[in-house]
Amino acid sequence: MMADIVEAGLIYFGKDGNAVPSRKQYLADIEGVVPWTWWPHEEAGHTDEAKRESQEIFGTELAFATPKPERLLQRIIHIATNPGDLVLDSFAGSGTTGAVAHKMGRRWIMVELGDHAKTHIVPRLCKVIDGTDPGGVTEATGWKGGGGYRFCRLAPSLLERDAWGNWVVSKDYKPEMLAEAMCKHFNYAYDPSTEHYWMHGQASETSFIYVTTASLTFEQLRALSDEVGENRSLLICCMAYEPQGETLTNLTLRKIPRVVLDRCEWGKDDYSLRIDALPMMAEEEPEAPAQKRVPKPKPGAAGDLFDNGEEV
Numbered sequence: 497m498m499a500d501i502v503e504a505g506l507i508y509f510g511k512d513g514n515a516v517p518s519r520k521q522y523l524a525d526i527e528g529v530v531p532w533t534w535w536p537h538e539e540a541g542h543t544d545e546a547k548r549e550s551q552e553i554f555g556t557e558l559a560f561a562t563p564k565p566e567r568l569l570q571r572i573i574h575i576a577t578n579p580g581d582l583v584l585d586s587f588a589g590s591g592t593t594g595a596v597a598h599k600m601g602r603r604w605i606m607v608e609l610g611d612h613a614k615t616h617i618v619p620r621l622c623k624v625i626d627g628t629d630p631g632g633v634t635e636a637t638g639w640k641g642g643g644g645y646r647f648c649r650l651a652p653s654l655l656e657r658d659a660w661g662n663w664v665v666s667k668d669y670k671p672e673m674l675a676e677a678m679c680k681h682f683n684y685a686y687d688p689s690t691e692h693y694w695m696h697g698q699a700s701e702t703s704f705i706y707v708t709t710a711s712l713t714f715e716q717l718r719a720l721s722d723e724v725g726e727n728r729s730l731l732i733c734c735m736a737y738e739p740q741g742e743t744l745t746n747l748t749l750r751k752i753p754r755v756v757l758d759r760c761e762w763g764k765d766d767y768s769l770r771i772d773a774l775p776m777m778a779e780e781e782p783e784a785p786a787q788k789r790v791p792k793p794k795p796g797a798a799g800d801l802f803d804n805g806e807e808v
Protein backbone atom coordinates (compact mmCIF):
# COMPACT_ATOMS: atom_id res chain seq x y z
CA MET A 497 0.00 0.00 0.00
CA MET A 498 1.19 3.53 -0.79
CA ALA A 499 0.50 4.69 2.79
CA ASP A 500 2.83 1.96 4.15
CA ILE A 501 5.59 2.95 1.74
CA VAL A 502 5.24 6.63 2.77
CA GLU A 503 5.18 5.57 6.43
CA ALA A 504 8.40 3.60 5.89
CA GLY A 505 10.07 6.76 4.56
CA LEU A 506 10.58 5.32 1.10
CA ILE A 507 9.00 8.20 -0.83
CA TYR A 508 10.61 11.61 -1.29
CA PHE A 509 8.26 14.58 -1.79
CA GLY A 510 10.97 17.20 -2.28
CA LYS A 511 12.38 19.78 0.12
CA ASP A 512 9.08 21.66 0.38
CA GLY A 513 7.00 18.54 0.30
CA ASN A 514 5.24 19.35 -2.96
CA ALA A 515 7.54 17.89 -5.63
CA VAL A 516 6.58 14.91 -7.81
CA PRO A 517 6.99 11.95 -5.41
CA SER A 518 9.95 9.71 -6.15
CA ARG A 519 10.99 6.39 -4.69
CA LYS A 520 13.92 6.37 -2.27
CA GLN A 521 16.40 3.51 -2.37
CA TYR A 522 18.90 3.03 0.42
CA LEU A 523 22.40 1.76 -0.22
CA ALA A 524 21.96 -0.84 2.51
CA ASP A 525 19.14 -2.44 0.52
CA ILE A 526 21.18 -2.87 -2.65
CA GLU A 527 23.36 -5.89 -3.21
CA GLY A 528 26.86 -5.22 -4.50
CA VAL A 529 28.03 -1.76 -5.46
CA VAL A 530 25.93 0.96 -7.03
CA PRO A 531 27.28 1.79 -10.52
CA TRP A 532 29.42 4.86 -10.47
CA THR A 533 30.03 7.15 -13.46
CA TRP A 534 33.76 7.36 -12.78
CA TRP A 535 35.44 4.22 -14.05
CA PRO A 536 39.16 4.17 -13.24
CA HIS A 537 41.40 2.22 -15.60
CA GLU A 538 42.47 -0.02 -12.72
CA GLU A 539 38.93 -1.44 -12.86
CA ALA A 540 37.73 -0.99 -16.43
CA GLY A 541 41.02 -1.32 -18.35
CA HIS A 542 42.61 1.08 -20.80
CA THR A 543 43.59 1.42 -24.47
CA ASP A 544 47.03 -0.17 -24.06
CA GLU A 545 45.49 -3.17 -22.35
CA ALA A 546 42.98 -3.47 -25.21
CA LYS A 547 45.83 -3.33 -27.76
CA ARG A 548 47.76 -6.02 -25.90
CA GLU A 549 44.67 -8.20 -25.76
CA SER A 550 44.14 -7.69 -29.46
CA GLN A 551 47.77 -8.59 -30.25
CA GLU A 552 47.56 -11.72 -28.12
CA ILE A 553 44.52 -12.91 -30.04
CA PHE A 554 45.36 -11.78 -33.57
CA GLY A 555 49.15 -11.28 -33.54
CA THR A 556 50.81 -7.91 -34.21
CA GLU A 557 50.05 -7.95 -37.95
CA LEU A 558 46.29 -8.32 -37.56
CA ALA A 559 45.85 -6.44 -34.26
CA PHE A 560 42.69 -4.33 -34.44
CA ALA A 561 43.12 -0.55 -34.60
CA THR A 562 40.41 0.52 -32.17
CA PRO A 563 39.83 -2.31 -29.68
CA LYS A 564 38.12 -1.92 -26.32
CA PRO A 565 39.46 -3.68 -23.22
CA GLU A 566 37.51 -6.78 -22.24
CA ARG A 567 37.24 -5.47 -18.66
CA LEU A 568 35.32 -2.41 -19.91
CA LEU A 569 32.77 -4.58 -21.68
CA GLN A 570 32.58 -6.87 -18.67
CA ARG A 571 31.55 -3.93 -16.50
CA ILE A 572 28.96 -2.69 -18.99
CA ILE A 573 27.47 -6.14 -19.50
CA HIS A 574 27.48 -6.81 -15.75
CA ILE A 575 25.54 -3.61 -15.04
CA ALA A 576 23.09 -3.86 -17.92
CA THR A 577 22.28 -7.58 -18.20
CA ASN A 578 21.74 -10.87 -16.44
CA PRO A 579 23.07 -14.29 -17.48
CA GLY A 580 21.13 -15.59 -20.49
CA ASP A 581 20.20 -12.09 -21.71
CA LEU A 582 20.78 -11.07 -25.32
CA VAL A 583 23.52 -8.51 -25.96
CA LEU A 584 23.58 -6.65 -29.29
CA ASP A 585 26.60 -4.88 -30.76
CA SER A 586 25.77 -3.55 -34.20
CA PHE A 587 29.31 -2.15 -34.71
CA ALA A 588 31.21 -5.20 -33.60
CA GLY A 589 34.76 -4.32 -34.74
CA SER A 590 37.04 -7.08 -33.47
CA GLY A 591 34.23 -8.74 -31.54
CA THR A 592 35.09 -7.70 -27.97
CA THR A 593 31.42 -7.38 -26.94
CA GLY A 594 30.46 -10.86 -28.15
CA ALA A 595 33.62 -12.46 -26.74
CA VAL A 596 32.99 -10.98 -23.28
CA ALA A 597 29.23 -11.62 -23.40
CA HIS A 598 29.95 -15.25 -24.30
CA LYS A 599 32.42 -15.66 -21.41
CA MET A 600 29.81 -14.12 -19.09
CA GLY A 601 27.07 -16.57 -20.12
CA ARG A 602 25.06 -14.07 -22.17
CA ARG A 603 23.71 -14.66 -25.64
CA TRP A 604 24.84 -12.17 -28.24
CA ILE A 605 24.30 -10.79 -31.72
CA MET A 606 27.11 -8.92 -33.46
CA VAL A 607 26.83 -7.06 -36.74
CA GLU A 608 29.91 -6.03 -38.69
CA LEU A 609 30.14 -4.84 -42.28
CA GLY A 610 33.94 -4.94 -42.57
CA ASP A 611 36.06 -7.90 -43.65
CA HIS A 612 37.15 -8.28 -40.04
CA ALA A 613 33.81 -10.03 -39.45
CA LYS A 614 35.68 -12.99 -40.95
CA THR A 615 39.31 -12.17 -40.25
CA HIS A 616 38.83 -11.20 -36.60
CA ILE A 617 35.42 -11.96 -35.13
CA VAL A 618 35.11 -15.53 -36.39
CA PRO A 619 38.56 -16.71 -35.18
CA ARG A 620 38.20 -14.82 -31.91
CA LEU A 621 34.85 -16.36 -31.04
CA CYS A 622 36.09 -19.79 -32.13
CA LYS A 623 38.92 -19.44 -29.62
CA VAL A 624 36.47 -18.38 -26.91
CA ILE A 625 34.30 -21.41 -27.68
CA ASP A 626 37.27 -23.80 -27.82
CA GLY A 627 38.55 -22.43 -24.52
CA THR A 628 41.83 -21.40 -26.19
CA ASP A 629 41.59 -17.67 -25.48
CA PRO A 630 43.24 -17.30 -22.08
CA GLY A 631 43.32 -13.47 -22.20
CA GLY A 632 40.95 -10.68 -21.28
CA VAL A 633 38.34 -11.64 -18.69
CA THR A 634 38.70 -15.40 -19.17
CA GLU A 635 40.22 -15.94 -15.73
CA ALA A 636 37.96 -13.43 -13.97
CA THR A 637 34.85 -15.09 -15.35
CA GLY A 638 36.17 -18.64 -14.88
CA TRP A 639 35.54 -19.27 -18.58
CA LYS A 640 36.63 -22.71 -19.82
CA GLY A 641 35.01 -22.81 -23.27
CA GLY A 642 31.73 -24.04 -24.72
CA GLY A 643 28.67 -22.88 -26.64
CA GLY A 644 28.55 -21.89 -30.30
CA TYR A 645 27.22 -19.36 -32.77
CA ARG A 646 25.81 -18.99 -36.27
CA PHE A 647 27.42 -16.79 -38.92
CA CYS A 648 24.89 -15.20 -41.29
CA ARG A 649 25.57 -13.04 -44.30
CA LEU A 650 22.97 -10.42 -45.14
CA ALA A 651 21.57 -10.41 -48.66
CA PRO A 652 22.37 -7.40 -50.83
CA SER A 653 20.11 -4.47 -50.20
CA LEU A 654 16.72 -4.94 -51.81
CA LEU A 655 15.84 -1.28 -51.89
CA GLU A 656 17.63 1.66 -53.43
CA ARG A 657 16.78 5.28 -54.17
CA ASP A 658 15.62 6.16 -57.68
CA ALA A 659 16.43 9.42 -59.47
CA TRP A 660 13.62 11.15 -57.51
CA GLY A 661 14.86 9.95 -54.16
CA ASN A 662 12.10 7.33 -53.72
CA TRP A 663 12.86 3.89 -52.35
CA VAL A 664 12.48 1.31 -55.16
CA VAL A 665 13.30 -2.37 -55.65
CA SER A 666 16.93 -2.69 -56.67
CA LYS A 667 17.55 -3.71 -60.30
CA ASP A 668 19.79 -6.47 -58.95
CA TYR A 669 16.75 -8.02 -57.32
CA LYS A 670 15.88 -11.35 -58.90
CA PRO A 671 12.62 -13.26 -58.86
CA GLU A 672 14.41 -16.11 -57.09
CA MET A 673 14.76 -13.76 -54.15
CA LEU A 674 10.99 -13.77 -53.81
CA ALA A 675 11.10 -17.55 -53.47
CA GLU A 676 13.88 -17.26 -50.93
CA ALA A 677 11.97 -14.60 -49.00
CA MET A 678 8.80 -16.70 -48.92
CA CYS A 679 10.83 -19.70 -47.72
CA LYS A 680 12.23 -17.60 -44.90
CA HIS A 681 8.81 -16.21 -44.10
CA PHE A 682 7.34 -19.70 -43.71
CA ASN A 683 10.42 -21.22 -42.05
CA TYR A 684 11.50 -23.41 -44.95
CA ALA A 685 15.17 -23.81 -45.91
CA TYR A 686 15.62 -22.37 -49.41
CA ASP A 687 17.06 -25.17 -51.52
CA PRO A 688 15.69 -25.25 -55.09
CA SER A 689 15.73 -28.71 -56.57
CA THR A 690 16.98 -29.37 -60.09
CA GLU A 691 14.85 -32.49 -60.19
CA HIS A 692 11.41 -31.12 -59.27
CA TYR A 693 10.41 -27.62 -60.40
CA TRP A 694 8.03 -27.30 -57.44
CA MET A 695 10.63 -27.91 -54.73
CA HIS A 696 11.95 -24.52 -53.75
CA GLY A 697 12.72 -25.34 -50.18
CA GLN A 698 11.96 -27.76 -47.44
CA ALA A 699 10.99 -27.79 -43.79
CA SER A 700 11.56 -31.52 -43.30
CA GLU A 701 12.35 -34.56 -45.42
CA THR A 702 8.75 -34.73 -46.53
CA SER A 703 7.45 -31.14 -46.51
CA PHE A 704 8.28 -28.75 -49.30
CA ILE A 705 7.43 -25.26 -50.52
CA TYR A 706 6.71 -24.01 -54.03
CA VAL A 707 6.57 -20.27 -54.86
CA THR A 708 5.06 -19.03 -58.09
CA THR A 709 3.54 -15.78 -59.28
CA ALA A 710 1.11 -17.81 -61.39
CA SER A 711 -2.61 -18.39 -60.76
CA LEU A 712 -3.15 -22.12 -60.43
CA THR A 713 -6.15 -23.92 -61.81
CA PHE A 714 -7.60 -26.98 -60.10
CA GLU A 715 -6.25 -29.10 -62.92
CA GLN A 716 -2.73 -27.84 -62.29
CA LEU A 717 -3.10 -28.27 -58.55
CA ARG A 718 -4.31 -31.83 -58.98
CA ALA A 719 -1.31 -32.61 -61.19
CA LEU A 720 0.97 -31.18 -58.51
CA SER A 721 -0.82 -33.10 -55.79
CA ASP A 722 -0.36 -36.37 -57.74
CA GLU A 723 3.34 -35.66 -58.17
CA VAL A 724 3.83 -34.76 -54.52
CA GLY A 725 2.20 -38.05 -53.53
CA GLU A 726 0.68 -39.32 -50.31
CA ASN A 727 3.81 -39.30 -48.20
CA ARG A 728 4.86 -35.72 -48.85
CA SER A 729 3.24 -32.32 -48.35
CA LEU A 730 3.63 -29.12 -50.31
CA LEU A 731 2.98 -25.51 -49.30
CA ILE A 732 2.18 -23.54 -52.44
CA CYS A 733 2.54 -19.74 -52.42
CA CYS A 734 0.94 -18.43 -55.58
CA MET A 735 -0.91 -15.42 -56.97
CA ALA A 736 -4.34 -17.11 -56.87
CA TYR A 737 -5.80 -20.58 -56.99
CA GLU A 738 -9.10 -22.28 -57.68
CA PRO A 739 -10.73 -22.88 -54.26
CA GLN A 740 -11.43 -26.51 -55.18
CA GLY A 741 -7.67 -27.02 -54.74
CA GLU A 742 -8.15 -26.86 -50.99
CA THR A 743 -9.67 -30.33 -51.09
CA LEU A 744 -6.27 -31.77 -52.03
CA THR A 745 -5.03 -32.92 -48.66
CA ASN A 746 -1.29 -32.98 -49.37
CA LEU A 747 -1.33 -29.34 -50.52
CA THR A 748 -1.57 -26.18 -48.42
CA LEU A 749 -2.42 -23.13 -50.51
CA ARG A 750 -1.44 -19.56 -49.67
CA LYS A 751 -1.81 -16.48 -51.81
CA ILE A 752 1.18 -14.19 -52.09
CA PRO A 753 -0.30 -10.83 -51.14
CA ARG A 754 -1.26 -8.65 -54.08
CA VAL A 755 0.66 -5.81 -52.48
CA VAL A 756 3.85 -7.85 -52.86
CA LEU A 757 3.12 -9.17 -56.33
CA ASP A 758 2.23 -5.75 -57.68
CA ARG A 759 5.60 -4.51 -56.58
CA CYS A 760 7.52 -7.38 -58.06
CA GLU A 761 7.66 -5.84 -61.49
CA TRP A 762 11.18 -6.89 -62.18
CA GLY A 763 13.44 -4.32 -63.80
CA LYS A 764 11.05 -1.43 -63.25
CA ASP A 765 12.02 1.25 -60.80
CA ASP A 766 8.61 2.44 -59.74
CA TYR A 767 7.75 0.12 -56.86
CA SER A 768 9.06 -0.67 -53.44
CA LEU A 769 8.84 -3.95 -51.57
CA ARG A 770 9.14 -4.42 -47.84
CA ILE A 771 10.44 -7.93 -47.57
CA ASP A 772 11.08 -7.94 -43.85
CA ALA A 773 7.38 -8.18 -43.00
CA LEU A 774 5.46 -9.67 -45.84
CA PRO A 775 1.83 -9.00 -45.01
CA MET A 776 -0.30 -12.07 -45.52
CA MET A 777 -3.82 -11.75 -46.87
CA ALA A 778 -6.56 -12.08 -44.31
CA GLU A 779 -8.05 -15.58 -44.25
CA GLU A 780 -11.60 -14.31 -44.66
CA GLU A 781 -10.79 -12.34 -47.79
CA PRO A 782 -12.70 -13.87 -50.70
CA GLU A 783 -10.53 -15.91 -53.03
CA ALA A 784 -9.79 -14.17 -56.27
CA PRO A 785 -11.23 -16.30 -59.03
CA ALA A 786 -8.46 -17.86 -61.04
CA GLN A 787 -9.51 -16.11 -64.22
CA LYS A 788 -6.02 -15.90 -65.56
CA ARG A 789 -5.38 -19.32 -66.93
CA VAL A 790 -1.78 -20.15 -67.46
CA PRO A 791 -0.03 -22.88 -69.36
CA LYS A 792 0.79 -25.92 -67.27
CA PRO A 793 4.14 -25.32 -65.53
CA LYS A 794 6.96 -27.02 -67.37
CA PRO A 795 9.07 -29.30 -65.24
CA GLY A 796 12.76 -28.76 -64.95
CA ALA A 797 13.50 -25.05 -65.19
CA ALA A 798 13.49 -22.82 -62.13
CA GLY A 799 12.89 -19.86 -64.42
CA ASP A 800 9.38 -21.17 -65.23
CA LEU A 801 8.30 -20.63 -61.73
CA PHE A 802 7.91 -16.91 -62.02
CA ASP A 803 6.55 -16.85 -65.47
CA ASN A 804 3.05 -15.43 -65.32
CA GLY A 805 2.41 -17.14 -68.60
CA GLU A 806 0.21 -15.90 -71.35
CA GLU A 807 -3.53 -15.76 -71.15
CA VAL A 808 -5.15 -18.66 -72.93
Ligand SMILES: C[S@@+](CC[C@H](N)C(=O)[O-])C[C@H]1O[C@@H](n2cnc3c(N)ncnc32)[C@H](O)[C@@H]1O
Binds near residue numbers: 560562564589592
Ligand atom coordinates in the same frame (compact mmCIF):
# COMPACT_ATOMS: atom_id res chain seq x y z
C1 LIG B 1 35.15 1.41 -33.44
S1 LIG B 1 34.82 -0.09 -34.24
C2 LIG B 1 34.19 -1.07 -32.93
C3 LIG B 1 35.28 -1.60 -32.05
C4 LIG B 1 34.81 -2.69 -31.14
N1 LIG B 1 34.04 -2.14 -30.05
C5 LIG B 1 35.98 -3.50 -30.60
O1 LIG B 1 36.23 -3.50 -29.41
O2 LIG B 1 36.64 -4.17 -31.40
C6 LIG B 1 33.38 0.23 -35.18
C7 LIG B 1 33.06 -0.84 -36.18
O3 LIG B 1 31.79 -0.59 -36.75
C8 LIG B 1 31.80 -1.08 -38.09
N2 LIG B 1 30.69 -0.45 -38.81
C9 LIG B 1 30.59 0.83 -39.24
N3 LIG B 1 29.40 1.04 -39.83
C10 LIG B 1 28.72 -0.14 -39.77
C11 LIG B 1 27.43 -0.57 -40.20
N4 LIG B 1 26.61 0.24 -40.82
N5 LIG B 1 27.06 -1.84 -39.96
C12 LIG B 1 27.89 -2.68 -39.34
N6 LIG B 1 29.13 -2.34 -38.90
C13 LIG B 1 29.54 -1.09 -39.12
C14 LIG B 1 33.18 -0.69 -38.59
O4 LIG B 1 33.59 -1.53 -39.67
C15 LIG B 1 34.04 -0.91 -37.33
O5 LIG B 1 34.62 -2.18 -37.35
